[in-house]
Amino acid sequence: MALGPLSCASQIDAQSSPAPVVAVDCNGADLGPAEVAAGAAIAAARGARVILFGPAAELGEPPAGVEVVDAPVSIAKSADPASAVRANPDASIVQAARAVAGGRAQALVCAGGTGAALAAGLFNIKRTRGIYRPALALPVPIPGSPVTLLDVGANAVVRREHLVQFAFMGAALSSTVLGVARPRVGLLSNGEEAGRGSPLVVEAHAELVQRADAAAQAFEFVGNVEGGDVTSGVADVIVTDGFTGNVALKLIEGVAQTILGAVRDAAMSSTRGKLGGMLLRGALGGFRAEIDPELQGGAYLLGLRRLGVVPHGRFSRTGFAEAILRAERGAREDIVGQTERALASAGALRESPMSAPDASLAQTE
């Protein structure tokens, strides 16, 4: 497969990688645009270069390394993000995506509204050539066995070939960013055997087995994994559709919070328990930080010609700062180019001419 047309984005990344600029949409955060600006200030103090897109009046005086573009229009809460992106060229997320598309910035961070980020990204930054669908990939901080889960919400419905590409995209992220030399990739199903799962999963399993040799440099396919395997350490990357992945992600957070809350309640239930809880606090504090979603910075939006990072809308400045730093690091490490090359060398890129982003988006929404 010719590498010529694929290397374009990588070349630009290589040129700009010494100091990538991160375009940040400040609208959509639960705590408001000022909280995102506060996160950008933290990231800038740690060396990041940031352009903020949001209501300038709310963003305050930018510190060194941060530039502000007044973009008060928000489409973060739109029920129809694709139409909202088309109808609102001045919306903050659209301006931020355009800044990335035009080369003024090298990565995109969207503080709220995954749908809007996806739509603005598809229309402006566009998909990497040969990628069917962008996916949201989240490194989940499981103590002792971190795992990258994708898709966690970009595509509620997928096809076989999308899942197959997600395996390559997740593996490239895992090796590039997380330093896993040859990631073990599992396919989420309701049973470990090859024949178990929905017809979609059974088909994707068969194709991944068939491509195992071609993919061998990029990752090891470990077959189906079950829900319990997300925390068991059997895989470094777990592939699923955006519906199941989103449910799984939120379940993990909900169950972890509930269990830790119950431990706290147990500690508060008696004088003896209170003393025990006090003595444990230090050791548990480290663990709490380890699994804190804010300290992870959010999910990677993979499959566009530039990297996107999507933090939770409910994050505080800490989480937004981490998201910006994550985006900068990802651009510097050329996740986009590495993913392209892994897919190309395994022959897993789409070979037909890329369809218009509109058609893809209609299916996504």
Add this chain to the structure above:
Amino acid sequence: MALGPLSCASQIDAQSSPAPVVAVDCNGADLGPAEVAAGAAIAAARGARVILFGPAAELGEPPAGVEVVDAPVSIAKSADPASAVRANPDASIVQAARAVAGGRAQALVCAGGTGAALAAGLFNIKRTRGIYRPALALPVPIPGSPVTLLDVGANAVVRREHLVQFAFMGAALSSTVLGVARPRVGLLSNGEEAGRGSPLVVEAHAELVQRADAAAQAFEFVGNVEGGDVTSGVADVIVTDGFTGNVALKLIEGVAQTILGAVRDAAMSSTRGKLGGMLLRGALGGFRAEIDPELQGGAYLLGLRRLGVVPHGRFSRTGFAEAILRAERGAREDIVGQTERALASAGALRESPMSAPDASLAQTE
């Protein structure tokens, strides 16, 4: 809708409810048939009447209240349960299901092999008239906010009308067995808004909204719920397809174990932590018991003309005893009849003639 043909099973239940007999397939348990027999002995000591189907040579001398039928053939691990059920009329699960179909027992417990239990149940016990698909419903022991999740694995692929029936089936279970007067039923999705989710979820949501008035006596439809809501207490029943539900169930168990393990590790990491852990042990022990899947007894198999209960194959005798007691209580409380009546009075039963179980099974597997 005529209630005549629907009340048949209920009448039989009413006649036999004073002392239901539970047919138990002993094959398929990870710890072997003897462990299931030990569970049956515990249940019998607490008043249950049990018929065990398994290799008599391994089951020992049955105590009072327990009868043994020698049925050494196991199809619990079959990759194609429907064919295995057809080809092995002497298999333990098939004999157990026939005992229930013929009225010798009033509920079925299968120690291992959900697929085999489902196939044997569909062929022999048969679906309740007007039910599209049986579903596995699991009361999940979330501390402070127990929730019934269904389907957790009977149907990897479902249609809109299946999800709608699952709402009624789960609500009937919740009110009958768990004593929730008017259960709040949520539909699992990747977003709370009505338009969020796969096309299937969007359609099911619309139909549940449309049926809300007719269903009002049986349950309150609270709309879409997200993964995080499984533990948040916003719903008593959460409806989903068997693929997502199975992933969710195993995730919940995996995350809970991982977090409790990490708390234990934190407690073991220092002298100070060890002392704290010791002081907390009593309070945490109660909590551990509260969320122990074994003490719940497993999932309810709903939608057949008799109740089934499917414990984890990895349970010990404790879990199998609970499963048998759960099945007996469910038969006594006439879950099957109550579910039928709830569905009938809301007009949610299938109106066309019931198709052959074979056709349904082909889709299920």
